[in-house]
Amino acid sequence: MTTETITADHAGTWTLGDLTVSRVGFGAMRLTGSAAFHHGTPSDRNRSIAVLRKAIELGVDHIDTAAFYFSSLRSANEIINSALSPYRENLVIATKVGPFRTYTGEWGTSARPDELRGHVEENLRQLGRDHLDLVYLRRMRQESISEHFGALAELREAGLVRHLGISNVSPRHLAEAQAIAPVVSVQNRYGLDHRTPESEELLRLCGEAGIAFVPFYAVAGEAGEQGATSAHDAEVLAVARAHGASPAQVRLAWTLHQGPHVLAIPGTGNPDHLAENVAAGALRLTDDELSRLDGLYRADS
Numbered sequence: 001m002t003t004e005t006i007t008a009d010h011a012g013t014w015t016l017g018d019l020t021v022s023r024v025g026f027g028a029m030r031l032t033g034s035a036a037f038h039h040g041t042p043s044d045r046n047r048s049i050a051v052l053r054k055a056i057e058l059g060v061d062h063i064d065t066a067a068f069y070f071s072s073l074r075s076a077n078e079i080i081n082s083a084l085s086p087y088r089e090n091l092v093i094a095t096k097v098g099p100f101r102t103y104t105g106e107w108g109t110s111a112r113p114d115e116l117r118g119h120v121e122e123n124l125r126q127l128g129r130d131h132l133d134l135v136y137l138r139r140m141r142q143e144s145i146s147e148h149f150g151a152l153a154e155l156r157e158a159g160l161v162r163h164l165g166i167s168n169v170s171p172r173h174l175a176e177a178q179a180i181a182p183v184v185s186v187q188n189r190y191g192l193d194h195r196t197p198e199s200e201e202l203l204r205l206c207g208e209a210g211i212a213f214v215p216f217y218a219v220a221g222e223a224g225e226q227g228a229t230s231a232h233d234a235e236v237l238a239v240a241r242a243h244g245a246s247p248a249q250v251r252l253a254w255t256l257h258q259g260p261h262v263l264a265i266p267g268t269g270n271p272d273h274l275a276e277n278v279a280a281g282a283l284r285l286t287d288d289e290l291s292r293l294d295g296l297y298r299a300d301s
Contacts, residue, residue: 001193006058006115006275006278006279006281006282007058007059007278008022008024008025008058008059008060008061008278008281009022009059010130010281010282011023011024011280011282012260012281014212014260014261014263016062016092016105016133016134016163016184016185017134017162017182017211018183019090019092019133019134019162019163020090021062021263022059022060022061022062022281023060023256023260023262023263023264023267024060024252024256024263024264024266024277024281025060025061025063025064025263025264026052026055026060026062026063026064026265026266026267026274026277027063027064027065027075027216027265027266028064028065028066028069028077028079028080029065029066029267030077030268030269031043031048031051031069031074031076031079031080031266031269032048032053032069032071032074032075032076032079032218033071033072033073033266033269034071037185038229042071042072042073042074043071043074043075043269044269045079046093047066047267047269047271048079048083049079049082050082050085050269050271051268051269051270051271052079052080052084052275053083053084053192053273054271054274055274055278056084056088056091058274058275058278059278061088061090061091061092062091062092062094062263062265063080063091063092063093063094064094064095064096064187064214064265064267065077065080065093065094065123065127066095066096066097066099066123066138067095067119067122067123067126068096068099068100068101070105071105072105072233075126077095077123077126077127078114078126080127081126081127081128085127085128086134090101092133092134093127093132093133093134094133094134094135094136094165095123095127095132095134095135095136095187096135096136096137096138096167096187097111097119097120097123097135097136097137097138097152098110098111098114098116098119098137098138098139098140098148099111099138099140099256100115100119101214105184108141110140110141110142110174111148112121113147113150113151114150114151116137116151116152116267117151117155117160120132120152120155121160122163122194123135124160126252128295131159131160131161131162132160132161132162133143133162133163134161134162134164134165134184134185135152135155135163135164135165135166136164136165136167136187137149137152137160137164137166137177138168139166139167139168139169139173140165140168140217141193144173144176145166145169145173145176145177146176146177146180146183149164149166149176149177149180149181150180150181152164152181152183153180153181156181161208161285162227163182163184163185164177164181164182164183164184165183165184165185165186165187165212165214166183166185166186166187167186167187167188168188168189169186170198170203171198171201171202171203171205174186174202174211175204175206178209179228180211183211183250184211184212185212185213185214185263186202186211186212186213186214187204187214187215187216188202188213188215188216188221189214189215189216189217190203190215190216190218190255191211191215191217191218191219191251191255192218192251192254192255192296192297193233193297194217194298195297203258203259203267204261206261207259207260207261210261211261211264212261212262213258213259213261213262213263213266214263214265214267215262215264216265218251218255218264218266218294219251219252219266221249224270231241232247233296235292235293235295235296236250236293236296239285239292239293242289243283245277245280245283248266248273248277248280249276249277249279249280249283250280250283250285250293252264252277252280252281252283253280253281253283253284253285254285254290254293256280256281257285260261264277264281266280276292280290281294294299
């Protein structure tokens with residue numbers, strides 16, 4: 001499929017609280033280099049800046065980032081600030097707090113509730129903003145998220161955060177958070193070949209409640225943080241050929257077809273891949289194609 005004139009608005013929109021965004025956004029993790037976290041070759045900074053500016057030109061108005069997205073010599077937040085500040089009024093920047101990394105790149109333990117303000121303020125500093133549009137509590141291994149989410153709710157009341165989301169959670173965590181403050185978005189791993197009964201339940205619950213469901217690694221398969229998979233089932237390849245599209249575009253289109261509340265945040269440091277990802281929002285799969293793709297993988301028990 002041609003990508004030259006396809007912009008993010010072809011995917012439709014969704015509302016995060018009072019913020020309307022296109023359903024195809026941009027994930028910033030891979031701006032920093034060949035490996036997601038610290039090790040590997042640092043990215044070309046000018047190319048990463050160009051990718052972000054091109055995303056805005058293509059109508060992307062939702063960027064997902066985090067202060068812990070950094071590799072040797074590169075910080076996603078710093079690149080976003082350099083590329084896009086002063087920010088457009090309609091640009092929504094979402095970030096995540098909870099996990100902790102040292103300056104050498106090593107993962108530490110999850111932040112305590114009283115440390116989350118520092119995480120929020122670090123994102124504010126790096127992005128050059130006086131408030132954050134959307135902050136996710138990224139759950140690590142906590143059985144309950146009430147204390148952590150409650151701390152973020154206090155920051156929302158203080159005006160540092162506009163809207164709240166949760167990430168890496170189960171349905172019971174969503175219920176916990178909703179009892180404390182409004183949840184506008186849930187971010188979990190989900191994709192054509194990575195579906196679990198729990199993720200399917202969250203997808204349904206979010207749809208019923210009008211909450212955005214934002215899968216990460218939607219095109220990664222088993223590759224995870226390393227980027228888009230190259231292991232495509234024959235059925236995916238057949239659907240791609242039928243549309244003159246790439247397999248990654250088919251995977252993204254399948255994801256968006258799971259409900260109007262489903263958003264995509266594919267990330268890349270490659271301008272060509274960026275245009276392909278945005279164009280996937282215009283790819284309309286037939287009921288037969290969706291049925292065939294659904295049949296490839298069943299939710300893991």
